[in-house]
Amino acid sequence: MVAGRKWAVCLTDNSTSPCSLDVPDPPGFSRASSEQDDSTLSRQKKEAESTWKAQKAWEVAQAPFKNLLMMGFMMWMAGSTVHLFSIGITFSALWQPISALQGVGKVFEPYKDRKVDLLAPKLLFIALNLGGLALGVWKLNTLGLLPTHASDWVSSLPPSQEVEYSGGGIPLY
Structure with missing residues (x-):
């Protein structure tokens, strides 16, 4: 046994000699190749992460399109008369894009990476929110x-x- 340790396992057949800390590498194993594999794995991991961030940034950029369709349907259902529901839907349609445009930087902050280009997703996000604002106007x-x-x-x-003036109903004669 080696002094200073509570226990040790000897992998040699010679039980009378103290255990050696230098265990030879198994056949076909090279320490240099394992270091290269680690660097290759870390590079692949970083590439996968940057690809994931780019994909998520595009998903976030396209999210206002769903809101546009829903808001358009709600405005159509509200009708063209001035009442509380139609005014509430209209101002909601105006407020949501304005608040989204104010926070563009915060929305895309989690996807910042030097390998990910966020300009195109940001421009799409801005364009869709401007479309929502135009719908509200x-x-x-x-x-x-x-x-x-x-x-x-x-x-x-x-x-x-x-x-122009239009009236509803069929005239009865």
């Missing part, structure tokens, strides 16, 4: 809440004339 216009005529700003001007 369009709904404001259909509700008649946007000041689009000069008479909306100056009270002394007459209001604009209606170009």
